[in-house]
Amino acid sequence: MATQTYTVTGMTCSHCVTSVSTEIGQLPGVSAVQVDLPSGAVTVTSDQPLDQAAVAAAVDEAGYELAR
Template sequence: MNTTTYAVTGMTCGHCEGSVRAEVAKIDGVTAVDVSAASGELVVSSDIALDDDAIFAAVDEAGYSAVRA
């Protein structure tokens, strides 16, 4: 299993977390998504290697921006 942590900017509440979680969960291979607005962290687990650009695009679709932590 692969686990990668990203720093997400702009999240302020549970709704923000839910938006990011929903978009990232749509990516093929993602098995778990943990998001914290308080820490600004996104932790993605997958059963295959994921392309960072796919994560960045999903977070962008939710209205935020991410970088690999």
Template sequence: MTSQASTGSCCSSDGSCTSKAATDTHSGGVTTVYKVSGMTCGHCESAVSQEISALGGVNAVKAVADSGEVTVTSDGPLDDESVRAAVDEAGYELVGRT
């Protein structure tokens, strides 16, 4: 598990973050919006996006910490348990689909 799970946040003690989330806007395919809890900043968005992007068939991921929403575009429907495992690997919790 990553360090953000043990500290409660992936940000530094002064609240600053340096990473940006993936913003690929590939069109086509199936778009699914998930709710993820625990994201607080751009680094969180990047961690979740990177793990979900590694799943087979995923074309684009856009995570938004403010809303907790993660929009995934894929070739076909994704297995929710695979998405849950990817989010867990990033150190966050998949609440479900929105």
């Protein structure tokens, strides 16, 4: 198992959390997504480390941005 933490900008409510969690959760191998709304931290547990570009694309699809 691999755990990675990303920072997502632009989230302001529980709907934002749900959108980001859903999109990242659909990536292959992802088993859990935890979002801390106040800090924007998104912790992803997966079978193997995820490609950051794939995570960024999922976050973008949800309407937010992965902090660089």
